Amino acid sequence: MMYEIIFGLMALGITLSAFRLLKGPTLPDRALATDTANSMVTVVIVLLALYYKNMMFIDVALVYGLLSFLGTLAISKYLLGKQMGDR
């Protein structure tokens, strides 16, 4: 029962940031909304590990967190007109 409440709260949060992702007037808005949704999805994966009692999901969450960080940095480099590796 408790897990369902927490999943509901996370679903509400992800829906609100998806609204900003669809509406956002500029590209940095969409990048921010994507980053927010990514951090919440990382948390949801850890909660799924508890829900299904399978601790392998935590490794998935680790890789997801690292890759979402790299994606954010790549988007900001693209906004500056540079490529990964430039100063």
Add this chain to the structure above:
Amino acid sequence: MMLETLGFGIMIIGGIISVIGSLGLVRFPDVYSRSHAQTVVNVGGACLMLIGAAFEMSGVTSIAKIAFLILLVFATSPVGTHAITKAAYKSGVIPKVSKDEWKPMSEKEDKKAGAEAKK
């Protein structure tokens, strides 16, 4: 039993903070104030949820992995937010304020970078 209840309490507080931060993401006026709401979700919400989830786990390995994940979220989310806001300013998103105090310093920085590129 006591620890599980404490963990659920922390997780529910983290979920409410996440929803409040997402509401700020919807309602704030421009990118720079929205980045504040995004940091609330990342550091406040996600870190509290992960700490609460660590209370529910059994076994040293999964708790160590959760600790590494908390460190990861705590270290990388400010870096990403800072990169996005700086890129937004440089790519010409105008902040909705009465006086833009960063503008002269930003122009000076651009001039310096241009001079270095000429060398």
